[in-house]
Amino acid sequence: MNVRAEYTDTGKRCLQCGEMKPFAAFAKRTASTDGLRPDCRECKSKRTRKYRVENLEKVRAGENAYNAAHREVRAEYADEWRRLNPEKHRAGQIKWAKENPEKVAAKAARDRAKNPEKHRERGRRFRRENPHLTRIHKQERRAREINAKGELSRDIVQSLFAKQQGKCVYCPADLTQVKYHLDHKMPLKLGGVTEDSNMQLLCPRCNLRKSAKHPDVFAQQMSKGQWPISP
Numbered sequence: 054m055n056v057r058a059e060y061t062d063t064g065k066r067c068l069q070c071g072e073m074k075p076f077a078a079f080a081k082r083t084a085s086t087d088g089l090r091p092d093c094r095e096c097k098s099k100r101t102r103k104y105r106v107e108n109l110e111k112v113r114a115g116e117n118a119y120n121a122a123h124r125e126v127r128a129e130y131a132d133e134w135r136r137l138n139p140e141k142h143r144a145g146q147i148k149w150a151k152e153n154p155e156k157v158a159a160k161a162a163r164d165r166a167k168n169p170e171k172h173r174e175r176g177r178r179f180r181r182e183n184p185h186l187t188r189i190h191k192q193e194r195r196a197r198e199i200n201a202k203g204e205l206s207r208d209i210v211q212s213l214f215a216k217q218q219g220k221c222v223y224c225p226a227d228l229t230q231v232k233y234h235l236d237h238k239m240p241l242k243l244g245g246v247t248e249d250s251n252m253q254l255l256c257p258r259c260n261l262r263k264s265a266k267h268p269d270v271f272a273q274q275m276s277k278g279q280w281p282i283s284p
């Protein structure tokens with residue numbers, strides 16, 4: 054665009070887009086007679102973006118070289134930023150993990166390989182402290198293993214405890230006293246899905262007896278008194 058520099062008291066015309074803009078809209082440049090760039094910040098950044106797209110490899114190489122040369126300084130800046138913005142840093146980490154599940158899994162695998170005993174101990178502690186979640190994770194994992202979708206509410210065990218009043222579905226066993234299993238009413242093997250509506254809590258004995266039977270078949274066997282029902 055063919056426009057001459059043109060000034061008012063508060064601004065000048067951008068030689069790129071031709072618009073009259075306030076001085077603040079222009080970046081500083083000491084080499085210019087007025088101390089400002091001839092094109093406005095908006096035009097400049099547009100051009101920079103365009104250049105970047107058209108010369109991506111060259112730009113990347115330049116950035117990588119710069120980053121390599123300034124690694125320590127950059128790391129210090131990053132440390133300082135993290136120290137000053139712990140919540141933002143944490144939120145960023147969570148967002149990143151959500152968007153990069155493969156990388157998270159790969160790192161977890163590396164950590165496991167590096168220190169298997171520590172990993173096992175962490176697993177044991179988690180299972181000890183989170184028995185409900187442990188059962189939920191197990192059923193979700195079983196679903197994934199057969200390439201089925203499996204997602205349960207995190208409080209499904211508490212809900213079922215309330216709904217079943219703490220009792221096994223098939224026998225009078227008090228699930229607060231014995232261990233409980235999180236069971237698929239319709240077994241995975243018979244096409245049952247891993248979702249809240251298909252789950253129930255059973256005492257270990259009923260669960261082992263039920264195994265992969267159709268729920269109607271098992272209920273019938275139970276009602277015929279095939280097994281004594283006392284837990």
Ligand SMILES: [Zn+2]
Binds near residue numbers: 067068070092093094
């Ligand atoms: Zn402009």
Ligand SMILES: [Zn+2]
Binds near residue numbers: 222259260
């Ligand atoms: Zn039972």
